[in-house]
Each structure stands twice: as C-alpha cells, then as structure tokens.
Amino acid sequence: TVSGTECNGQNEGKIVDRGCWGYAKCVNGEVVVTSCPSGSVFDVVSRKCVEREGRTENCGLCDGKSDGVYADLLDDCNTFFTCNSGQAGELQSCLFKMVYDEATLKCNIPDLVRPPCGTRGQ
Secondary structure (H helix, E strand, C coil): CCCHHHHCCCCCCCEEEEECCEEEEEECCEEEEEECCCCEEEECCCCEEEECCCCCCCCCCCCCCCCEEEECHHHCCCEEEEEECCEECCCEECCCCCEEECCCCEEECHHHCCCCCCCCCC
16 A cells, blocks of 8 residues: 655656556656556556456566566666565565666666666666
8 A cells, every 4th residue: 555655755657566456656746556457457567457367466577587586677676576486575675766786686876787777888
C-alpha cells in the first residue's frame, strides 16, 4: 500500500509499488495507481496487464532467470531483487539517485555502472 509521501523528492515516473495487481508510480509528485482488470495480472517483462492463466506467483519477474540478484529495470534500476528457484524475493531499494550494479552486486552512482542501469562507458 502506498501513500502520497512516497513521491516526495522522487524522480518523475518512479515505480513506488507494484505487484500482480498492477503498479503505482510518481506523476507530478502524486502517486498514480494503475490496476489490472479482473482476471489479469501485471507482467513485469512486458509491462502490461496480461491474462492470469499460466503466470507464476511473481508475475514473470524471475521467468527465464537463473538464481541470483537482478536490477529492476522497471524503475530504472533503483531497486533490485533475488531470484531463487523461479521465485522473486522482496524488492530492495538503493539510496536516492543510486542504481543497482549487477556486476558488483551493490548499489552505486550511475556514472560507475554500465548500461542499461548506468552511464559508464557512454
């Protein structure tokens, strides 16, 4: 559940909550919730609401991924998650304006992280 305070000081468009039900993001400093229709779930890979049938509990977050820790591209790598046997753990957040670096397995400033999460080498 989100309240209006999640968008204080956050980047425009930042995802502040999400689940199979849909997602919430910051728009003009306010939380805007997008819910999926009945019988569908939010698929993190396609970033769309899709038919619930055949979806895993984590709505595709770990589909096709080996066990490990991954940056969440949906919110510009500000959060990261662990996949274990196809199941996703809770989203964890980096400090403000930092991104998760899958190469070093820690949060860092974008200038030191390679794309798609950072700008190093560009």
